[in-house]
Structures are given as C-alpha cells and as structure tokens.
Amino acid sequence: MQYVFGYAPVKLCDIATITRGGNFQKKNFVESGKPCIHYGQMYTHFGIYADKTLTYVNDEVFKKSKIAQPGDIIMAVTSENIEDVCSCTAWLGDEDVAISGHTAIIHHNQNPKYLSYFFHSSMFFNQKRRLAHGTKVIEVTPSKLENIEIMLPAIEEQERIVSILDRFDTLCNDIASGLPAEIESRQKQYEYYRDKLLTFKEI
Template sequence: MDSGQWTVDSERGPSDLIRLLQWVFGTIRVELGELCTFTRGNGLQKKDFTEEGYPVIHYGQIYTRYGFSTDKTISFTGQNVFAKLKKAKPGDIVMATTSENVEDVGKAVVWEGNEEVGIGGHSCALQTEQSSKFLVYYFQSNDFQQQKEKMVVGTKVIELYPKNIQKILIILPSLEEQSRIVTILDKFDELMTSISQGLSKEIELRQKQYEYFRDTLLNFPDKYE
C-alpha cells in the first residue's frame, strides 16, 4: 500500500476496507466515488413550485439560499411532480453540479429533514457512510477547490459532471476525527450567522478567522503532497 492511498480493487465492500485502512493509517486518501453513491436529479423547474406540499431543493438555491445543512426546504411542489423526482434521504448530501461560475458549482448542503426531499436537474444526491457534514465542509477546502477547478467544463455555464466529481480525492480521517472537526466548524458557522447583522468589518474579520481555522483543520499531513 502506498501512503494510505487506495482504490477499490477487492471483492470486500469499500466500507470495510476504508475502516481497515483508517485503523492502520489513521488518515487515508480516497476518491469521492468510493465514499458516496451518486443519484442525479431530474425534472424540477421553478414553475413547479407551490406554496406548500412536498419538499424540494432546486440547484440554484444551494449556493444562494442554503448553508451547510438544513432540515427545512425553501420550496415545495405538488404530489404529481414530486412522484417523478429523484430523492435525497435524510443525511444525504445535495450538490449543485451547474452554475454560472466555478466558485459556486460543487457547493452542497446536507439534508437533515425527517423525510425524503425531491431534487431537480443540475444537482445530485450523495449517500455516504462517512460524516456528510464533514464532506460538505471539505468541499469548501483549498484541496477540493483546486481539484474541482481542473474538472469543470464550460464558460458561460459551468458544469461539474458526477463522473468527474467521483474522481476527486478526499483526505479522510477517522469518523471520530470527522466528528471533532465538524463540531468546531459548526461553532464558527453559528458565530458567523449570529453576527450577520453586525458591522461589515466585523463580518469580514470573522470570515477570515473561519476560513483560517477551516483550512487548518482540513490540512492533513504532507504525505499526500
């Protein structure tokens, strides 16, 4: 084995092998496609929205209206449309795969509601046995962003196809360490939200502090450089 980097090449399930490698190496580097099952969204348009009904997430809302997680949706649709949509289950990640800029494409939100949520086109649901919240935070890290920038296509409309997302390498600590990192970053996210109505300079300062601690927490040993 080479520095803990691994690809699925065994008849054993990937989850068992990931746990074994984490036990041996502590932190390993794994392709996202080996951590998650991807489901591409379909069919949801803004004209399908209703005042109430079944919960849905539109791809454009992921980078304009949602934070890192949510247990409630901004939009709803009727039964007929909802029945045709692909779904994300509680604990799944919903990722935007289309945007007008590189920064927003690939942004994601963890669905923490108590029921399935419908997802539309230009998005996909990621189901994982790892910490969904950890992965969503990792998607904002410098390491992920640098890899993502090499895989997007388009100029006016930027696309990040699931087949390419799956190739992005994730530096993955143990579930215990993932939980510790999420707890710290959640506190910073709550702080940023609580001062969102404050002075612009204070917001800018706290944002820089948050980004510093985020990148520090998600910056793992140099053996992967």
C-alpha cells in the first residue's frame, strides 16, 4: 500500500455506496417540477459542484426515478472518449434530485467537494483509464468504480484542501476577478495597439 503525505489510500467502496441512475429521458422534461440531472449535461454544464439543475420532471416521473441526495456525487459513466467518461459533480442543492441513466450515484460520508475534486484529478484519470472499456462508447461500470483508490485525509483536512482549491478555481475561472479577466484585459490592450499600428495612428 502506497502512502502519500502520510495518507493511506482507501477504496471507494469502503466509504461509499454506488448505484446506477434511472431511465428518464429528455422527452420527460417539463418547464417546472422536481429537479433532475441528465447524464449528457455532465459534459456541457456541470463542474465540481452544483446547487441548481437545468431541467425538471413531473412528480410521476420523479417517483419512478433514481434519486441523489444533497452531498451525493453524480457521475456520467458512458462517453465517446476517455477524457469525458466519469465526468461528475457534487450535488449541493437543498433537495433530492432525479438522475438519468448512464450514471452512477455515489452516496458517501465525506466532504462532497473533496471527492469531486479528486474525481477531476490525474490520480483518478489514471485509474479510470485502466477500468474503462469499449470503442465507440467508452464505459466505466459502477461496480468497477468500487475499487477506485482515494487518498483520504480527515474531514477537517479535506475542508482545508477544498478551501484552497476553491480559491484556485475562482482565480482561474471567475471572469470578474480571476485570470480570464486578466487575459481579457491583455487581449483588449493588444487589440488597441494592433489597431493603432495597422492604421498608422499616433499611439
């Protein structure tokens, strides 16, 4: 067993139960109702965590669906490529949410954002690559996810790590105050001088 920074890896099955998602489809979406997450949205909308859904289903569909509780990890387990398979988000909304098929619902007793950050890491990527199968459709079955190894510090340390990673995430992705704003500013500055020079106007 390999130790990293004093932490021993634990298997996901030791800290979580993993179930498959349900079978509602896009045709079941309604304008308002119970919140739901479709696996296809994992690739285009959801990131490390979410507290609101894009779509809803009615009460009847909701009752027949597989449900994720606040704090659960929702993971898309099929994709067209190895990079996107196992895209996931930590559900931090204040109510249960219906989950579509082609997903795994990971119910656990750890910091949800810590686990979600882990599932976006290279350590996880290297493991899922070994577990994935298929050619046109890449899949990692929920049963295989049980053997994923995670470096798991105490909850307090998980919270500290999450706090640091949240700040990095804001720095890199917040259009108002992070690096993208700086890049946009530099792009505008470049365009200003480019236009001045190309039109031979005084700078």
